[in-house]
Amino acid sequence: MRRVYMDNNATTPIHPEVMEVLKESLDLYGNASSHHSFGTEAREKVEEARASVARLIGAQPEEIVFNSGGSEGNNYVVKGVTCEGRACSISSRGNHIITSSIEHPSVLNVAKCVESLGVEVTYLPVDQYGLIDPDGVEKAVKDNTCLISIMFGNNEVGTIEPIEEIAEIAKRHDILFHTDAVQAVGKIPVDVNKLGVDFLTLSGHKIYGPKGVGALYVRKGRKICPLIEGGHQEMSLRAGTENTLGIIGLGKAAEVAAKEMPGERKRLTALRDGLYEGLAARVEETRLNGHPTQRLPGTANIGFKYVEGESILLRLDMEGIAVSTGSACTSDSLEPSHVLLAMGIPPEEAHGSMRFSLGRENTDEDVDYVLEKLPPIVQDLRQMSPLYAKK
Amino acid sequence: MRRVYMDNNATTPIHPEVMEVLKESLDLYGNASSHHSFGTEAREKVEEARASVARLIGAQPEEIVFNSGGSEGNNYVVKGVTCEGRACSISSRGNHIITSSIEHPSVLNVAKCVESLGVEVTYLPVDQYGLIDPDGVEKAVKDNTCLISIMFGNNEVGTIEPIEEIAEIAKRHDILFHTDAVQAVGKIPVDVNKLGVDFLTLSGHKIYGPKGVGALYVRKGRKICPLIEGGHQEMSLRAGTENTLGIIGLGKAAEVAAKEMPGERKRLTALRDGLYEGLAARVEETRLNGHPTQRLPGTANIGFKYVEGESILLRLDMEGIAVSTGSACTSDSLEPSHVLLAMGIPPEEAHGSMRFSLGRENTDEDVDYVLEKLPPIVQDLRQMSPLYAKK
Amino acid sequence: MQYSAKVLEHFRNPRNMGQIEDPDGVGEVGNPICGDVMKLYVKIDDEKIADVKFETFGCAAAIATSSMVTEMVMGKPIDEALKISARAVAQALDGLPPIKMHCSNLAADALKAAIKDYRSKKSAAAASK
Amino acid sequence: MQYSAKVLEHFRNPRNMGQIEDPDGVGEVGNPICGDVMKLYVKIDDEKIADVKFETFGCAAAIATSSMVTEMVMGKPIDEALKISARAVAQALDGLPPIKMHCSNLAADALKAAIKDYRSKKSAAAASK
């Protein structure tokens, strides 16, 4: 059976070039913090990787802190700036943070956690396309705001937020600004200095690197309480023996992403638009969720009225097609997507929305295959649906 | 040049069998939380690994929470039980914790952190062998003690603590008990039920698995606040896309460790004793730091009077021999080891102590090589030392 | 989330899917906002379920439990059908993931609602005679 | 921690290591508790450093800076030797890791202490004449 993977926002296959360096590095086992030659060999590779990641986002190598992924990066910033809910030296400005209602759970749930510990949190709304209004950010600023955290590209609908404008507001008010760029890095140009962000989260497995490794960008001079303390690794900002293999993989993935991004960006945008247009032509009553143009290249979140997403997902899976109904980490829940609800999409339609996220392995043939298989499935399920019948 | 790696307490080479499964699993890229077949394939492997890790320590699979390593595990427990310094539902008993003065920095530094946030901390002393006295634990217990955290095997000197007795005390007083077993697991038998621990930290790269992956054992029914929140991964106890590759590697490492432990334990004990006795016969004024017998199989921490450790380390490195002066994560600091100081070793002698930590790749020939190379180096450095001359 | 082979089979090939033209009873439970709506049509003959059909908007578990419940009650006396518990439906499918157990409630509830509808119609008809 | 090739070379092959039998001055700085002790012996001839030797207990940087400082002052007039700064020692070694910079202070201090010792002995000798 043909297998078509269109769930690249959940995770990506490892790039062949990354696989190659991983295989080559399996016996590079020294502890990068050891002072003998085994350690030095590991250290050199770790620093090469740091430079690659820095280059991808226009940072200095010493501003890159390796960690275990996007969730850790996001937890780190929200907890570390608010010092876990306390007014400490870092958050001397106060204990109010501004975020949005469409953030990834690794921002939202931590915001709720620190909220329960006494931090004041503003969750900004979004418009029908999932866009955050910079004016809304400005209005939410208070004297005690210490952090603004707004995601770069939304993982479910792909909407790209006006990060540069929001960072400008943060800077004007002297507030630390963080962006969860897990879905943006490697797909669209991201430059920490052009953007003016203080912290930026990225993750290896969304850019064809290994899972369980990521990096947090920490602008020089910005202070933050470590989430994981202990040894002096990562400039004492993140304890734990360096994940050499993962870091090398992430470094290579960053290098490859920088190289392939311009071409892939164009190619995936065309592919994804072809997919949506093809589906819209073949299936009645579909809707595109997310911004029509200001959107991540490979992402198309499409609603099919009268049917429920998991059913479509499983039927597609039976045809070898992998997509998702939302973010993988929330899809065990029965709630409709918080992102779609925040965009004002009715719950019953949110239930019937599917995320197609295309990646470097997808081809025109893959899109054609989905265009062939999906319409009859939706038709089948609609035949079964009392909501459709009622029409 | 011959290369002899005797720094296995810092980190271990990946086991050939683990390397094999890592290579085979590089293209198993699905997100284990995704509901399509790509996800299911990853999920199955993750659950197999969970069962292997559970088997190694006598736990139930659902008591194993995968994470990024030992430092994360230790931070998790200390912060999670004290709810980062606050009296919350979990630590309703109070906010006093008991730990020891020879813990790994990933326990000690976090204890200091939560202390600064209002948690009361007792740091228990050790005797000259690095042993913690269970009576001392009992005496330190207060009405508001919520956590006792005592390491299993010390990473610097290898002393094995009386965990079972201490856990018994904790249980009698209804206090949660955690042990950092990063150095013990895979080297000596560890059974969470025989021991009666509530939480146990382990790490992949100390048992010939990959770096950047570990597991926390959480006894069924024990509550703890997550350190990294977000998605529903790992029973909502640890958010972040599952590090499939790392987890598979850890699972295999656990399986292999269970198999090889009995033989390796004997072999390494003999090897390490041969090393110490050989050195003691060839170099005057050496001392063995740590317990003479109640000690991790491969670990020999040896003091050479009148010389400084880093010099020995570098001279050995020039001969292809890798050892360390303490834990890799603190060796950037100029302080003598906190473990040796706690054992009452004078600072100038602590400076001249070397940790030899042997592992599965070490042979009799390796020991002979060290016995050949090390004595003249110590002699050389002593010739240079004004402390030696003064004698 | 792992479904049993039986769930997947019923999901892929649902039995008794569709409407009954002139049903004796119809039961509808669930709510589109929660992502599950189940509609069960029954035809009753001599206090036995002569025919039963379903329409479902929902996940694989919702569809499979609907299908399964129709199979289980087809041809059965009403009283026996009413005794079919949510648990029994789930068991007949070789179990459901814990998070999906509520779907088996829905299926059992839809059946009860359809029979209730039939009975109330019947007594209304009897009354109007 | 990465040492320069020059540091490693001096560490491996230290120059002027040992004692001077009948030194004109001796300087000792550092503290075994901190892990560094440096002892410098000088022989002075016509206010020039005719010979210099060191003994050091310490890390590679401590040994290399000791060795380097003896090379730098050998044969130099005392006044010139005194002008050698910690920075200059570190530079002559192509730099030191930041955490080890204090070692270059120790070396320069040991030299100063040895010369001071020589001078105080000399003035004592002059006074007793």
Ligand SMILES: Cc1ncc(COP(=O)(O)O)c(C=O)c1O
């Ligand atoms: C926007 C966003 N932020 C954070 C994360 C979390 O990253 P990770 O899975 O590496 O923890 C993800 C993906 O899961 C994401 O899409």
Ligand SMILES: Cc1ncc(COP(=O)(O)O)c(C=O)c1O
């Ligand atoms: C006793 C002990 N605890 C914790 C750790 C930390 O483990 P990791 O390096 O996996 O974070 C180590 C090793 O570094 C250790 O030896």
